[in-house]
Amino acid sequence: MHHSKSASSRLPVTIYYEDTDAGGVVYHSNYLKFFERARTEMLREQGICQRDLLEQSIGFVVRSMEIDFLKGARLDEHLEVLTRLIEKKKASLVFCQELVNPDHEVLCRAIVKVACIDTQKMKPQGIPDAVFSEK
Amino acid sequence: MHHSKSASSRLPVTIYYEDTDAGGVVYHSNYLKFFERARTEMLREQGICQRDLLEQSIGFVVRSMEIDFLKGARLDEHLEVLTRLIEKKKASLVFCQELVNPDHEVLCRAIVKVACIDTQKMKPQGIPDAVFSEK
Amino acid sequence: MHHSKSASSRLPVTIYYEDTDAGGVVYHSNYLKFFERARTEMLREQGICQRDLLEQSIGFVVRSMEIDFLKGARLDEHLEVLTRLIEKKKASLVFCQELVNPDHEVLCRAIVKVACIDTQKMKPQGIPDAVFSEK
Amino acid sequence: MHHSKSASSRLPVTIYYEDTDAGGVVYHSNYLKFFERARTEMLREQGICQRDLLEQSIGFVVRSMEIDFLKGARLDEHLEVLTRLIEKKKASLVFCQELVNPDHEVLCRAIVKVACIDTQKMKPQGIPDAVFSEK
Numbered sequence: 015m016h017h018s019k020s021a022s023s024r025l026p027v028t029i030y031y032e033d034t035d036a037g038g039v040v041y042h043s044n045y046l047k048f049f050e051r052a053r054t055e056m057l058r059e060q061g062i063c064q065r066d067l068l069e070q071s072i073g074f075v076v077r078s079m080e081i082d083f084l085k086g087a088r089l090d091e092h093l094e095v096l097t098r099l100i101e102k103k104k105a106s107l108v109f110c111q112e113l114v115n116p117d118h119e120v121l122c123r124a125i126v127k128v129a130c131i132d133t134q135k136m137k138p139q140g141i142p143d144a145v146f147s148e149k
Numbered sequence: 150m151h152h153s154k155s156a157s158s159r160l161p162v163t164i165y166y167e168d169t170d171a172g173g174v175v176y177h178s179n180y181l182k183f184f185e186r187a188r189t190e191m192l193r194e195q196g197i198c199q200r201d202l203l204e205q206s207i208g209f210v211v212r213s214m215e216i217d218f219l220k221g222a223r224l225d226e227h228l229e230v231l232t233r234l235i236e237k238k239k240a241s242l243v244f245c246q247e248l249v250n251p252d253h254e255v256l257c258r259a260i261v262k263v264a265c266i267d268t269q270k271m272k273p274q275g276i277p278d279a280v281f282s283e284k
Numbered sequence: 285m286h287h288s289k290s291a292s293s294r295l296p297v298t299i300y301y302e303d304t305d306a307g308g309v310v311y312h313s314n315y316l317k318f319f320e321r322a323r324t325e326m327l328r329e330q331g332i333c334q335r336d337l338l339e340q341s342i343g344f345v346v347r348s349m350e351i352d353f354l355k356g357a358r359l360d361e362h363l364e365v366l367t368r369l370i371e372k373k374k375a376s377l378v379f380c381q382e383l384v385n386p387d388h389e390v391l392c393r394a395i396v397k398v399a400c401i402d403t404q405k406m407k408p409q410g411i412p413d414a415v416f417s418e419k
Numbered sequence: 420m421h422h423s424k425s426a427s428s429r430l431p432v433t434i435y436y437e438d439t440d441a442g443g444v445v446y447h448s449n450y451l452k453f454f455e456r457a458r459t460e461m462l463r464e465q466g467i468c469q470r471d472l473l474e475q476s477i478g479f480v481v482r483s484m485e486i487d488f489l490k491g492a493r494l495d496e497h498l499e500v501l502t503r504l505i506e507k508k509k510a511s512l513v514f515c516q517e518l519v520n521p522d523h524e525v526l527c528r529a530i531v532k533v534a535c536i537d538t539q540k541m542k543p544q545g546i547p548d549a550v551f552s553e554k
């Protein structure tokens with residue numbers, strides 16, 4: 015009774031001009047984009063395509079985040095997003111996500127609660143069975 | 150037989166951190182956002198709400214742009230987008246748009262061709278009568 | 285011994301296409317941009333220009349956020365960001381920020397901790413006296 | 420007397436929620452980000468790091484673009500940016516860039532003129548020798 019190994023993942027991220035701001039580091043809201051890409055790829059590894067879900071009116075939406083911005087990421091850095099599923103309920107998932115550099119420093123860390131909704135009614139609905147199913 | 154005065158408009162734009170990049174000026178693709186906001190407000194002045202259109206499967210999409218990036222806009226600048234309709238056809242509109250500073254310098258200029266489409270079929274469709282109608 | 289009335293502010297925000305995603309509502313990280321615009325304007329009301337600060341190597345950076353995404357904002361909505369300073373320390377500020385619609389529904393709420401740093405050394409530094417000074 | 424093989428390149432791009440808008444396809448200005456990533460990687464393949472250049476006050480800025488938006492890219496699509504250097508002058512480069520899908524359809528095409536500038540003086544300067552040098 016354990017989560018499959020797909021309950022954690024790594025995604026490489028390169029910092030481009032589009033991600034930075036005049037302060038010289040990544041604009042704070044852009045870290046959320048990196049985390050969302052990582053969750054998307056984690057679903058994809060399980061054979062889940064969000065576009066297909068959307069066509070069935072099933073969407074995952076971020077309900078809440080606690081996020082610490084620890085150290086600014088800079089242009090041209092090659093980083094990695096580490097994602098772990100830490101809780102799975104009937105209609106929600108909680109992830110812990112970290113953006114780390116090659117020296118294993120954590121630049122940004124977030125606890126992200128995601129809900130599964132019916133995108134027509136904008137109401138909670140059960141997570142499809144295929145998503146983070148236990149073995 | 151002339152266009153109504155709504156064929157030109159002005160929209161103020163303030164430059165925030167989100168708009169800039171590590172080069173210290175506005176990231177080039179963000180000028181396109183300012184221009185799109187201005188076209189949206191120009192439609193709104195005519196009583197056109199794009200969300201209502203979208204619910205009828207009518208959308209305006211940018212088909213092509215010629216854009217000159219003349220001078221970088223900086224954090225905290227208060228600028229203005231000047232927009233003029235320069236051509237109206239059955240299913241397309243052409244705008245000339247400029248981002249100008251208080252000294253009347255043009256920082257960015259674009260010729261933008263916009264098409265009206267059926268968003269279900271992704272095919273051209275006639276522009277609704279209410280849009281840029283002549284008096 | 286109280287904060288000046290500038291310790292709270294309101295900023296109108298209109299939702300444009302650039303803010304939305306394929307789910308039909310505002311992409312979650314974009315709410316952070318609206319909040320940052322509001323904090324910037326709150327500083328501006330006190331005569332503080334972030335670009336001037338940046339030239340003196342003084343920057344405000346977001347250290348942490350707790351954010352609840354309560355209801356998705358839609359294209360063409362006219363909303364308002366309400367911002368209150370809830371704590372001021374030597375080198376940090378804490379704000380409570382809400383995005384509300386005309387029916388007074390809160391769409392998004394965040395507690396935002398901002399630190400003042402020396403942007404050369406990337407180290408904390410005291411907040412300039414002019415910022416949120418008490419009467 | 421010909422350009423090295425590095426005068427053309429391919430970069431894979433995946434479409435995430437962050438890239439799309441309420442119309443269901445990629446927001447038009449975001450194609451410019453994909454093209455900029457591809458130019459950055461093309462420089463990187465030649466051993467050029469833009470952050471190092473920036474520290475020497477050398478920057479590449481987009482001067483002008485002609486861009487055709489031919490077909491909207493959708494969530495979860497796996498695309499490729501094809502980039503070719505089509506002109507090299509003392510202080511400027513011209514690229515032709517295309518975003519293509521696995522069926523070889525061109526979704527977006529741009530001619531992009533990039534200038535090399537001194538980022539302190541914001542004036543043109545010669546392109547460093549290492550960039551797109553001929554064999």
